[in-house]
Amino acid sequence: MRPALPTESTAGSPIGLLGGTFDPIHFGHLRLAQEACNALALAGVRLIPAGRPPHRGVPGSTAEDRLAMARLAAQGNPVFEVDDGEVRSAQKSYTILTLERLRAALGSRQPLVLILGADAFEGLPSWHRWQDLFSLAHIAVANRPGYAPHGRRWPGTLSPELDQACYNRLITDPMRLRDQAGGLVIPFDMTPLAISASLIRDLVRTGASPRYLLPDSVLDYIGLHHLYENHE
Numbered sequence: 001m002r003p004a005l006p007t008e009s010t011a012g013s014p015i016g017l018l019g020g021t022f023d024p025i026h027f028g029h030l031r032l033a034q035e036a037c038n039a040l041a042l043a044g045v046r047l048i049p050a051g052r053p054p055h056r057g058v059p060g061s062t063a064e065d066r067l068a069m070a071r072l073a074a075q076g077n078p079v080f081e082v083d084d085g086e087v088r089s090a091q092k093s094y095t096i097l098t099l100e101r102l103r104a105a106l107g108s109r110q111p112l113v114l115i116l117g118a119d120a121f122e123g124l125p126s127w128h129r130w131q132d133l134f135s136l137a138h139i140a141v142a143n144r145p146g147y148a149p150h151g152r153r154w155p156g157t158l159s160p161e162l163d164q165a166c167y168n169r170l171i172t173d174p175m176r177l178r179d180q181a182g183g184l185v186i187p188f189d190m191t192p193l194a195i196s197a198s199l200i201r202d203l204v205r206t207g208a209s210p211r212y213l214l215p216d217s218v219l220d221y222i223g224l225h226h227l228y229e230n231h232e
């Protein structure tokens with residue numbers, strides 16, 4: 001296994017990072033963040049809206065609107081913090097750049113945990129400098145309805161290169177996330193929620209209510225700003 005960050009001593013509880021287009025943010029994202037926090041004993045989770053998401057078309061709402069909705073969704077939960085770094089940057093929202101920024105700000109001893117749903121994880125080999133991600137953070141992968149469930153070895157579900165990259169990094173004990181600042185991969189279970197931002201956009205566009213799939217505050221924002229009514 002390639003050496004990750006310094007292993008001699010780490011500083012503090014792991015901090016979770018959840019990036020997303022959040023177009024809009026919904027209860028799938030919020031439960032993913034909360035359940036990662038519970039299951040992995042994280043100090044908190046930073047929600048990071050992508051300003052210019054690299055692997056998809058232009059989102060249905062602006063980066064400022066998606067940031068505002070993330071802030072509304074995070075309100076009142078002391079373990080959530082919204083990071084506007086990707087929205088403020090003119091660069092494409094490559095995760096490796098965000099990890100480099102956070103690593104520089106938080107130091108080499110702070111354990112960081114990049115939280116991904118199973119769909120995002122499966123696509124990892126298409127990400128910019130994807131192999132370098134492991135040297136900057138741990139990766140935690142949650143199940144997502146419609147995608148192959150994670151497992152200790154993800155039999156047959158991962159590309160050979162990703163399987164290979166994970167092979168010696170896989171752990172099941174969350175306490176090990178404190179032993180080093182990054183470099184490990186941990187699957188964890190979350191309450192399966194078949195909620196997606198595309199479903200919510202479709203419902204709004206067709207005049208149906210997406211209520212109870214996302215916070216009321218976010219739904220009110222969508223209504224007030226007439227988001228998604230004529231998109232896609």
Ligand SMILES: Nc1ncnc2c1ncn2[C@@H]1O[C@H](COP(=O)(O)OP(=O)(O)OP(=O)(O)O)[C@@H](O)[C@H]1O
Binds near residue numbers: 142196
């Ligand atoms: N219901 C869910 N269960 C588990 N993980 C989820 C869920 N929804 C989103 N995620 C994860 O949250 C992260 C950000 O997702 P994203 O903002 O693309 O939301 P999405 O609902 O997948 O959007 P879209 O439908 O527009 O593709 C990804 O890691 C994704 O896997």
Ligand SMILES: O=C(O)c1ccc[n+]([C@@H]2O[C@H](COP(=O)([O-])O)[C@@H](O)[C@H]2O)c1
Binds near residue numbers: 050093
């Ligand atoms: O770094 C990359 O190359 C990269 C490629 C695809 C997605 N991502 C990140 O993964 C997160 C989820 O992306 P998306 O498009 O599924 O919303 C979001 O934070 C993106 O910036 C990152």
